[in-house]
Amino acid sequence: MHSAQPTTKLFYGWLVVAAAFVVTFVGFGSAYTFSSFVESLQRDFGASRGSVSLVFSLAGFLYFGLGVISGPLADRWGARKLAALGMALVGLGLMLASQAQTIVQVYAAYGIGIGAGVGCAYVPTLGAVQRWFVKRRGFASGLAVSGIGVGTLVMPPLATWLIASLGWRDAYLVLGILAVITGVGSSLFIADDPRRHGTGPDGDPLGSMSSAPVRQGVSIGEAVRTPRFAGLYAACLISAFGVFVPFVHLVPFAVDHHVTSALAVLLLGMIGVGSTAGRFVLGSIADRIGRDTFLIAMYVGMAVSLAIWAIAGGFWSLTIFALLFGVFYGGWVAILPAVVTDHFGGRNVGGIIGILYTSVAIGTLLGPSAAGFAFDVSHSYFIPVAISAAANVAAAFIAMATLRTDSPIASVAVP
Template sequence: MSDASLHPPRPTVFYGWVVVFAAFLVMLTGFGAAYTFPAFFDPLSESFGATRGTVSLVFSLAGFLYFLLGAVSGPLADRLGPRPVVGFGLACVGLGLIAASFADSLAAIVVFYGIGIGLGVGFSYVPAIGTVQRWFLAKRGQASGWAVAGIGIGTMAGPPVAAWAIEHLGWRGAYVAFGIAALVLGAVATFLLRGSPDSMGLQPDGVPVPDHKGPRGGTARPEEVPGLALGAVLRHPAFWRLYGGAALACLGTFVPFVHLAPFAQDQGLSHLEGVWLVGLIGVGSTLGRFVLGGLADRLGRGRALGLIVLLTGLTLLYWLVAVGFWALAVFALAFGLFYGGFVALVPAFTTDLFGLRAASAVIGVLYTSVAFGTLLGPTLAGWAFDTTGSYIWPIVICAIGCMLAAGIIVRLPHRIYS
């Protein structure tokens, strides 16, 4: 009997990249649905006679929920595996959008869209991105960047596609169409996810399994996985410094997603031009996730993350002086580039710091800091505009928050577990 028959050839494509693609679909589905919101901003405002601050609350509450719920979905995925948790989340996205099409008040939109998107992304995002961390070590930043590129593609395509759907189907029909698409894509993504490489007889980055482990490798017990348990992480001051930095950075991160289109219309641009500007954030974001994640693997993920947050703050200050479509397009692309890098690096850097043992749970708890920034930033910016007729002070405050966050992040250690 030949050696080839004793040792069947390994797949030419490491399954970790299939997991990256599945996570990409999760991000595309959940965040693509969430970031269609700018296209619905005016139709909802006109249908229900609501102010900018009130309509902004719809998005802010959804964002608050989906980042807050990571603290629940992360530990749940560590215990049950990612597939049932992610599947439940993406079903909530699709059904929530379909239910929103029947809303007869803005309060009903808050309930259906807010709970549907909030629960849906909250139960799918952290488990999916946490799973990617388990499949990679040396290429963790690159893999994370490619996975969360789904957010960038969703941001890029979602608003203009939603604007087209609203024009042809009305906003209610558009919600139904997006809901059905979310259910289909969500089913595919859930089917492809696998919890860890050792469950398939593999190791991170596709490194061959040592012969003594046998053909299936064997699943490591939690205490054998490198890193700190969740309780130990929560007792470490480095976690709370990172938590505060993420909260400050995210105070302004989601303001452009909600208010860039209305800001552009205040300058005399059309509703469609405003929607396209939000789409350009997605273009920049996609580039940032693909390029900056891999670059940070070589430069150092902590240092790169701090620099990206600082540049985000400077870009927000540029927004104040950007006049006209092309100047705002430069802002949208630059902001998207750094936003994409931030989203790609936060889970990778967090795993570098605290290890894999409770990766999904730690990332989930960390993202509750993002929840508060998401709730406060867009809502306060909308209320400030309703009160003063200007976005100046909200943008300045958000930029300062990013600069303070950068100072906190660059002072963090690179690793705290042995």
């Protein structure tokens, strides 16, 4: 009877993927609602547009940078607890923002709630997904993080509708309650080890070759001292300086090129559409062509799309850029956790991903700000966008060189 369970019951790993989808949907969707509140916050608190723009960089630095803490904690305590705590912080931050009396209080609630909340939940959740899959790891990772793209599409319009219907304070309150209910509720379905559910990775029977290495792999200290980790870190760091520039500067760039504000905002939605497609579709392709090769292709694709942005001017050329960039950006985000697990094993994957993502945090903090200062000097985005494209070309070459180094898990039986 027990031997029939893996074929007659839904593989629990897909429930973990679904839970991760909801966690990323709630966390990043809530983060990207901030643009919907900017006009109301400016009006009620007299805030400048410049002071508002820094919030994205600071929150992004927190939710990528805190993975260095939450990842190892999840490896020790379990991803479920960290994800639930993170979703609770997201909801609490939104609810506190509804009671803010100054713009500084809004920033604090948003930064602590969204930044720390997503920072607690994101890396542990992705690390948990990796342990449930081997053969379809890229596809599962893509489905899990596609919640980011869908959340980017759904949550800002929902926030805009709530503001129009209830006012910005009650809108924050409703979003906070929804975040707690859906985020914490979905976190309860996250599990770290398929063996506790009677299967190996991919639903294979216990005792098969693919079911053995769930918790095997190198230690965090061993991982970070390898040339492969150094290469991955350098590629992510250099790439991230340019990757997040469009999220801050694409709309003002479009407006500077005589695109109406309403259409300019839609361009961010096009990045969301492209990234959702990239995460859903490209993950399975990565499993077939090789995940390392796929990662290099994503760097090249982001470089090409950013080069298109550098010479674009009208709405339709910017739409082409936004869609293409979204596809490759989504594929990059989807494949990174799977590549880390391939190289270093699943035993400490949360901690290793967390350390790797400090590179993305630094890029998120510095890249968009540097692009803004470059624009202030030159009154043009051409130089920062061209540098962003060149950075991703460099990242592709670094990733290719990394493949020539020895595998850290060559002596560990991880498929």
